[in-house]
Amino acid sequence: MITCAHQMLIVMLTNTFQAVDVLQKDPMEIQVSIVKIYHHRFMTNQNVDTDGDCPSQRACINETCVNPCHVLDPCDPSADCKVVDSLPVRTMICICIEGYIMGENDVCQIIPLDITPQCRSDSECGVEKACINRMCKDPCDCGSNAECDVINHRSVCTCQVGFQGNPDIGCFPVGCAINNDCEDDKACYEGVCANPCLVGNPCASNAECYAEQHQAKCRCPSGLKGDGYTQCLVIGCRANSNCPPDRACINNQCKDPCLENPCAPTSECLALNNQAMCRCPPGTYGNPQVRCDPVPEVECYRDEDCPGQHACLNEVCVNPCEKLEPCDDTAICKVIDTLPLRTMLCVCPDGTVIKENGKCDVLPPIKPICAAHEECPSDEACVNGFCKDPCQCGTNADCDIVDHHAVCTCKPGFEGDPEIVCHEIGCYGNDDCATTHACINANCTPVCGPDNEPCGKEAICQGINHQPQCLCPPGLRGNPNTQCIAIGCASNDNCPDNLACVNERCEDPCGLNPCIDPARCNVENHIALCPCPPGFNGTLDKGCERIIIGCRADSECPPELACINGKCTDLCSLNPCGINAKCRTVDTLPLRMAACECLPGYQGDASEICYPVKACPIDKGYITNEEGECECPIEKGFYVDENGNCKLCPVEKGFVMTAEGTCICDPSKGFVITRTGECDCPLPLSRAEDGSCVLVEVTPLPPICTVNDDCPQDRMCENQNCVRPCGYDPLF
Template identity: 30%
Template sequence: MGNPYEGCRPECVLSSDCPTNKACMRNKCGDPCPGVCGKNAECAVINHVPTCTCLPGHVGDPFGRCVPALPPPTEKTAVDPCSPTPCGPYSQCRNVNDQAVCSCLPEYTGTPPNCKPECVVSSECPQNRACHKFKCANPCAGTCGLGARCEVINHNPICSCPERMTGDPFTRCHEIPPPPTRTETRPIDPCRPSPCGPNSECRAVGDQPSCSCKANFVGSPPNCRPECVVNTDCSSSLACITEKCRDPCPGSCGFNAECRVQNHIPVCTCQSGFTGDAFTECSRIPPPKPEAKPNPCDPSPCGQNAQCRDGICSCLPEYQGDPYQGCRPECTMNTDCSPTKACINLHCVDPCPGTCGQNALCDIVNHIPTCSCPQGHEGDPFTLCRPKRPEPPLNPCQPSPCGPNSACRVNNGVAVCSCLPGLVGSPPSCRPECVVSAECALTQACLNNKCVDPCPGTCGVAAKCQVVNHNPICSCDSGHTGDPFTRCYPIPKVSPPPTPADPCRPSPCGPNAACRVVKGSPACSCLEPYVGAPPNCRPECTISPECPPTKACLNQRCRDPCPGSCGQNALCTVINHGAVCSCSPGHTGDPFRGCIPTPAPPPPKPTPREPCSPSPCGANAICRVENQVAVCQCLPEYRGNPYESCRPECLSNSECPGDRACIRNKCQDPCPGTCGINAECLTRNHVPVCTCLRGYQGDAFRVCSRVIG
């Protein structure tokens, strides 16, 4: 469109030349949606850009194929980390060891979730390329007709006939025929061909053509043109509407609104004293209340999650803390609660209800509920615990719990212990009345485990017996002599010197001792296996407390009580002289009879899912874990609320200042590389406008030459 003698221009060069629900494709404003989205996806045009989303109830790549969403997996079904996919559009997801591994689809660039094709619209390609099937390609191929030449300007193919040729460059160009020769015999119609140019009418006046512009066109032939083609053809206070420069305000604003035109665009504002949406309806501003008291809650002096009433702050229900600094919920993670509680829905509660199975017990260890079957029950504590089958009654006296020197008898299924006859004490500490004489009075000795007088039958005839330190000491009375252990007789008045007596007869060493004569004197020592010092030789032990805590008194010797005490697969430990049996690790049962391998425990409850899987973040945001809480953050060069959606700096030109254009989602100067040699570039309403420098003329998009003369 335009004046062919000055320059024709396509319907559009950039998408910003089209309505927001259209895009500039091959210099035509059209719907960019057809063929863009995949199966079961719908397309919406937002600021000239086609946006694909899966239909409700469907998931997948909206640019490839959407499939019906699968029902959520049950607790017993393995969770597919790729369903739904966390990888974003233009990407593929693979399950590797129950982890989602993301990668971009072939011929797509970037890293998930930011995979993208090489281009979606032509503005993402170099100036001499256009976006075709998501690829930057030369748009000239197959565009122009036979004999025509093609140039790419601002992504669009421009077809034109070469010099000295004419015709439709989109169909065929041919050489300009020479003008017909004038003959005398045949009159020539001066209007064939018309010299008037396009959009004009030619009338023959005599033999001369008379040119005039057609209705609704302005100018003078051969430069007849519509009053306008784009807004910039009109003054800044008018807009191009159906090729006429008209006031764009009528019908644009709502009730009680006024309109002014700014750079061809109607701008609506509410009238003085009115407020609201100027494009729909403005309503009168209510008069201010007389002498309104200052609101102590505006601005609020309260912190986060607090409410203000009459200048007094209080925490919101179910929140706690200092309302002037900030209130918080009772908990955000388990460690905010006592070890017997868990953080559920921001409250510290008992995690047990509904966790364990029937007849099961629930214990909370470090915030985590642990299920177990009660005593006398067996089964899966997360499903059902059932009573154990009664085992045949065991003999409570096998093995005997009574200890040594005791008897065990069964009374009503219970072991009853008693000391053997002739022994004293109480089980498990039954013992004889004595084992060594030291356990008796000084005037008695231990004989046959009884404390008795050791004198009877010990001394000889006419000898006297005295008990000294438990030992019977025989001696002859004064005036008597002889062997007090055999016979004493009166000392004769005249007698030869007595022969030396054996100092070991009688033995002065006491019981359980041996006597040897060393240099005429008795030498005493305890017999094997007795210990002590004569005359107090005694067995190593008679009761277990006389042994170290790790030994027991067995046959009057301190020995290890473990051998033969415990059953198979059991461990034995000596505690306070007694053998204590316990099953070895991985075994269970009666350690005194035999332990069996412990059955495999029930499968543990599924561990809590990773806070970032699936991601709670919006589009173009990444998730990271801090203190077991998912924290969302916008990707680099994106902005917005990461929990809802992050977006780039711009999606369309209208989001940039008037001297910038949205190029690759950034507001940038569109001029670099646009204009030709000796030309200058100015950006007007996001569009680069090229003009030759002063003193130059020519094609400002290619080369301007100096004006000669």
């Protein structure tokens, strides 16, 4: 299966390219076509291909070469769908079979019998008419800003003076401001649309240069291999299986098998499946390896009876451009396989534009305007002789220009690689964040804070699957959550390769700062090395001295250096980044780029300042507010208890929040805290129906006795109680 990149596909549901209103047509005039244009645009990457990468009758949809009629099904079941091999995109045509016409809702309807046919062939119509569905009609169906001439009943489309493009689809004014103002195979140079291959051919000597998406691209011709930009080599072989389908293995070389002339002089030779296949041309018959004779009978009646690029003229299939010669000698005539009639286009060659009387005139010369960055404005850079915007940052990234070079930083509220893409810090779950971050209070927060928090001393924190993982680095051991200590050693062999045995401990030899700036210390096989950065040579004292290099472009400098004021300079030495941010140089060409990123555990604007990400103890009930601050939301009824936990004040149990943010028993109701930690009324108060504490009066009990006769015989009445007259009774 052939694959291809995403692109825009234009679907034309018609047998012409011009829209026709069915409801406004005369009912006696046969309606033949309706146009509908659908744009199927998919997300694109930066290196895209076109329908031209697919075989005939195929289009690039969802990275696969397929028949668009089968996949998109644009036509009504009553109509036939045909694919026209137009470029840069394929065209689909809905055609009614003979005897039917396109009616309302794009449905093919049988031609009413009460309409008398006007013709059966073009010769029965006037010189400016054509026989279409048995009716003499104007064959002109050119695009916008195009003129139509009728020659021998066929339309000839030409762009109007001052316009250029495909006259069959649409012409646009000559001149441009940006590349998108030009056709796909043109680019905008000083207000002129021109083939980029003519301005600057980047291809190898034996490669083909083709224009696509306003850029010059290279490819190796059939029979050669390579990237097209540096070289194209002849494909050697040992068998046909080593060659492309249109080549055969001859004398250990992939060659066109038709070069051996296996066919008759009057026949055609096609290279298919590594073999030479002979066939008689259209309009002839016979044994193609012996002789092909003309077909004596009528060759065609309509254009659709002829092969591609041919039309039926006088019952013979011919190339109408060669037969009718409708274009000026300076223009190129092309045949478009439209139906029911072929269409001829008069197109100017690359580097020319149409003028009066259909003649093509040469475009004004394009001259470079710069040779070095300093010759351009401060916000532009010299690229291929022209001053252009150097910014090529990723999505959601800001671009600042320093000394004609781009410095990319993520926009506020975003983080990531500013050279490729910056992601929004907000999130719904961990899956919305990088594996080194976790979704906390709808924000992607690094799980590892500054200084490798929350790991122990000398430990390394790594964000894995949205969780902090603490590890002891090589040469250390212990509990990484508390502290890692050095492993004892007797020699370097007892230590990892990036550590050395110093005083019986495995330590980093670069920790002794053996190098002199700008040398960078690296450890290899237990030894500290001091390699110099690009653009410097090493000295005997482990220092570096700058190599004096003159330059005019970044490509003349070593990696990680850019050409600034004629010298190869490290962009990061210009300090383009903010506080707590790191700078790295991206080796892009033709311009180097600086990227600023916040240090691990920091967030913010890398071009200004990055702030530490505070670790918020969410396990104790704290949250991060919209300003990114860690807090216990007192305004929502939470308080901090004596153990430092953020808890909800239980108002339903009689507690109340004070203005200072403490949770106490409601004093307005008279509650006090009990030994069990609950709110209740103090004695002798009790809770009333409204929940407040009140003093309840106790009704005194009626007296037991008033006189002795009220008591039993062995008791007497004293203080309204019946007591023993003999004094204290321990059992009473």
